[in-house]
Amino acid sequence: MPVTDAHRTVDAVWKLESARIVAGLTRMVHDVGAAEELAQDALVAALEQWPEKGVPDNPGAWLMAIAKRRAVDRIRRSRNLERKHELIAHGMERGTGPEPEPDGDDVLRLLFVTCHPVLATAERVALTLRLVAGLTTEEIARAFLTGEARIAQRVAAAKRTLAEQGVGFELPSGAELSERLSSVLGVVYLVFNEGYTATSGEGLTRPGLCLEALRLGRTLAELVPDEAEAHGLVALMELQQARAGARTGPSGELLRLDEQNRGRWDPLLIRRGFAAMLRARDAGGPPGPYTLQAAIAVCHAGAATAEDTDWERIAVLYDLLAERLPTPVVLLNRAVAVGRARGPAEGLALVDVLADDPALRDYHLLPGVRGDLLLLLGREGEAGREFLRAAALAGNAVERAFLLGRAETVAGPRPEGPTLGSLSRDFLGRPDLDAATVRSYGQTLGRLCRSLGEDLPAADLDAGAVARVFAAAWGEAAPRTWNRHRSAVRSFGAWAGLEGLDTGLGRRAEARTGAPPLDPAQLALLWDGEGRALRERVLWRLLHESGAGVGAVLALNVEDLDLEDRRARSGGSWVHWRSGTARLLPRLVAGRERGPLFLADRRPGPARRPAEADLCPVTGRGRLSYPRAEYLFKQAGRELDPAGEGYTLRRLKG
Amino acid sequence: MRFLMTTKPSDTAADENLYTEMAAFVEELTASGVLLATGGLEPGGLRLTSAGGEITVTDGPFTEAREVVAGFALVEVRSREEALEVARRFRRIVGDGESVVQQVFGP
Numbered sequence A: 001m002p003v004t005d006a007h008r009t010v011d012a013v014w015k016l017e018s019a020r021i022v023a024g025l026t027r028m029v030h031d032v033g034a035a036e037e038l039a040q041d042a043l044v045a046a047l048e049q050w051p052e053k054g055v056p057d058n059p060g061a062w063l064m065a066i067a068k069r070r071a072v073d074r075i076r077r078s079r080n081l082e083r084k085h086e087l088i089a090h091g092m093e094r095g096t097g098p099e100p101e102p103d104g105d106d107v108l109r110l111l112f113v114t115c116h117p118v119l120a121t122a123e124r125v126a127l128t129l130r131l132v133a134g135l136t137t138e139e140i141a142r143a144f145l146t147g148e149a150r151i152a153q154r155v156a157a158a159k160r161t162l163a164e165q166g167v168g169f170e171l172p173s174g175a176e177l178s179e180r181l182s183s184v185l186g187v188v189y190l191v192f193n194e195g196y197t198a199t200s201g202e203g204l205t206r207p208g209l210c211l212e213a214l215r216l217g218r219t220l221a222e223l224v225p226d227e228a229e230a231h232g233l234v235a236l237m238e239l240q241q242a243r244a245g246a247r248t249g250p251s252g253e254l255l256r257l258d259e260q261n262r263g264r265w266d267p268l269l270i271r272r273g274f275a276a277m278l279r280a281r282d283a284g285g286p287p288g289p290y291t292l293q294a295a296i297a298v299c300h301a302g303a304a305t306a307e308d309t310d311w312e313r314i315a316v317l318y319d320l321l322a323e324r325l326p327t328p329v330v331l332l333n334r335a336v337a338v339g340r341a342r343g344p345a346e347g348l349a350l351v352d353v354l355a356d357d358p359a360l361r362d363y364h365l366l367p368g369v370r371g372d373l374l375l376l377l378g379r380e381g382e383a384g385r386e387f388l389r390a391a392a393l394a395g396n397a398v399e400r401a402f403l404l405g406r407a408e409t410v411a412g413p414r415p416e417g418p419t420l421g422s423l424s425r426d427f428l429g430r431p432d433l434d435a436a437t438v439r440s441y442g443q444t445l446g447r448l449c450r451s452l453g454e455d456l457p458a459a460d461l462d463a464g465a466v467a468r469v470f471a472a473a474w475g476e477a478a479p480r481t482w483n484r485h486r487s488a489v490r491s492f493g494a495w496a497g498l499e500g501l502d503t504g505l506g507r508r509a510e511a512r513t514g515a516p517p518l519d520p521a522q523l524a525l526l527w528d529g530e531g532r533a534l535r536e537r538v539l540w541r542l543l544h545e546s547g548a549g550v551g552a553v554l555a556l557n558v559e560d561l562d563l564e565d566r567r568a569r570s571g572g573s574w575v576h577w578r579s580g581t582a583r584l585l586p587r588l589v590a591g592r593e594r595g596p597l598f599l600a601d602r603r604p605g606p607a608r609r610p611a612e613a614d615l616c617p618v619t620g621r622g623r624l625s626y627p628r629a630e631y632l633f634k635q636a637g638r639e640l641d642p643a644g645e646g647y648t649l650r651r652l653k654g
Numbered sequence B: 001m002r003f004l005m006t007t008k009p010s011d012t013a014a015d016e017n018l019y020t021e022m023a024a025f026v027e028e029l030t031a032s033g034v035l036l037a038t039g040g041l042e043p044g045g046l047r048l049t050s051a052g053g054e055i056t057v058t059d060g061p062f063t064e065a066r067e068v069v070a071g072f073a074l075v076e077v078r079s080r081e082e083a084l085e086v087a088r089r090f091r092r093i094v095g096d097g098e099s100v101v102q103q104v105f106g107p
Helices: A003-029 A032-053 A059-077 A083-094 A104-114 A121-131 A137-143 A148-164 A174-196 A207-223 A228-242 A267-283 A289-302 A311-324 A328-342 A344-354 A365-376 A380-393 A397-410 A420-428 A435-452 A463-474 A479-496 A520-528 A534-546 A550-554 A579-589 A626-638 B016-031 B080-094
Strands: A567-570 A573-576 B002-007 B035-040 B046-051 B054-059 B071-076 B099-104
Touching: A003 A032, A003 A059, A003 A104, A003 A121, A003 B080, A032 A059, A032 A104, A032 A121, A032 A148, A104 A121, A104 A174, A104 A207, A121 A137, A121 A148, A121 A174, A137 A148, A174 A207, A174 A228, A207 A228, A207 B016, A228 A267, A228 A289, A267 A289, A267 B035, A289 A311, A311 A328, A328 A344, A328 A365, A344 A365, A365 A380, A365 A397, A380 A397, A380 A435, A420 A435, A420 A479, A435 A463, A435 A479, A463 A479, A520 A534, A534 A550, A534 A573, A534 A579, A534 A626, A550 A573, A550 A626, B002 B080, B016 B035, B016 B080, B071 B080, B080 B099
Parallel strands: none
Antiparallel strands: A567 A573, B002 B071, B002 B099, B035 B071, B046 B054
């Protein structure tokens, strides 16, 4: 067999078998990271042997056998037994004799681990696709239109967290079971949704992700046959997927549910959805959120034509769903159903309540729905504006085109006179504003335009609307941020002759405390992290130990250092350090006698040659810049920061 | 990607063992969401031919029984290789004979 064919066969076998193999290995070694490594070893062996000897009769069992053998080898090799290895060996001994074959429960346990609540959501998704669905990091990255490094980082962070928190491989029970199960269901549905309506990019869907989610869901439902919600989720996904082929028209444009050709709905998936729904009902109990959403999907799937849709029943189901799961998106959909069942005015009232919710601030469907309801009420001008606003917010090209099309068909007479958008552009285009001010004001006005619509006639712009946008956008922001945007509005209002535009915006007192310093555990992880360069380790420790400003520390020269007394002169003051820096400094200095202490990675290009004082006389490299140092620290901190953003160097000050 | 796997009738008689293995295989593929539909087909059946607007219906069995399909499976997989792997496992269970795997386009 040619090597490339073997490669593809190994890949196919792996994707079909990975869940069971990794799950079986995890039961042996109690660590998903180690289990995955062992499985990877087995894959390498397959790539070496299959091209010559052919694919074995039972490739899954072959891979499992090799991986188990590697596990035993590994334990024998590592004679300096750490506690963890002892545990592994112990587990292996207990399991001697015929190793029980991996069973479905192992896969279920694995799912509970990869979707564990101690992990961040993005980590759960990445780890589940990696270990249970058997996708490579590259495939996951492509599916989510992100970098491979980022996915690899998420997977690594997830494995580390699981190991640190000592997450076990037992099946949860009782109250914990339902919490853990809902986390698994959440991950599966998130993958499905990302595939069903891609949040970014050119294409509307990424069918691969939908398929992965369907598979995961179907597998899960078989593993927990008594859990109604697992079947509910499967029913929901099957029914939504059944419509996938009918959601776009001949030129790729998005079609609304009532415009779709129902003959193109996939009857096979509809039948599967109905069957899953029956299983959910048989499992009993009050219907949960997924089952309720599936019931709504059943109403649509069961209607032969759009006119036959039982909106009254759908509105009732949404009322129930809104009690169980009052997320902004559910509430918005409920408003749509209520609008259909009980009249557009009632629907619009529900939407307007939601308009102030910060979570829906940039959700393009909100103005989209509002536009629909306004249109039904005959308020065409407003409807057109809402569609334009929705189009500006949509992240997906197909949806954007659809919304622009809607706006065009209803566009009433263009508003006369200046609009919010035209005034904003004129205001920002004034020659007397400097670049920084333009950028700052631009943020404020851009937000107003996105939230209120660029085409809003200036005459309709009132302080109440501005105050609502502010509350939703910056209500939780730092006082400084709030005040900055507030002064932008004041300046804009004064310029445009719209006095009192800021009457709803009080000035906020600015506290002088910044973000708290990092705690010792985080610091240790930062400087002892794998693969950290010496330069970074010295810089970060020095900043931490000295409490000096970042600029002052980067300005240090080798000739300023007083290694004996652990201090250096920077400008007019002294920078002092302690033992951590002192230990590392000599290695960084490395025999240099003068020039910048912290050097850039490369020599500067001829066009950007810095001053002589900022060049190393030995290597010709320039001084490490503040932005570069800040960037490197942000990158390193990203893994530790629960928000995934990393930290600024200032946070190092002890 | 969906693939239709069709299988031609074979001479080997099915024994108890084959039925058990096959049941387990079908169960496993259904559980993992790969197998969407499967079934066996009657030998013979009806044949319809249209020529010049005229439709002729013929009752089976037909002489070229070898070309007839005896069973099918509709699977949903990530790639052609995966479809092939599933079919390979199927063939290993049923023994000598012939199957055809074709990608399904649409709906």
